[in-house]
Amino acid sequence: MVAAPVRTERPLAPGRPIRLFEDRYATEYLGRSNYDVGPDGRFLMVEVEEGSERARLDVILNWFDELERLVPVPESGG
Secondary structure: OEEOOEEOOOOOEEOOOEEOOOOOEOOOEOOEOOEEEOOOOOEEEOEOOOOOOOOOOOOOOOHHHHHHHHOOOOOOOO
């Protein structure tokens, strides 16, 4: 993540980008931002451990049917 000063007089012109953080942080997750900024201006970010693998997300459809198949509900008698 970088920040850049912007000259607001005409013509509008961005300055040289400045790197804000040196560590490795998680990239976006499901199209959402990977950070948040608190009311005091501090950042909250998820740091990536050295040598860690990318997280995996499994989406299970019809999970209730699969659960019933694996753990059948006994028939109630009477």
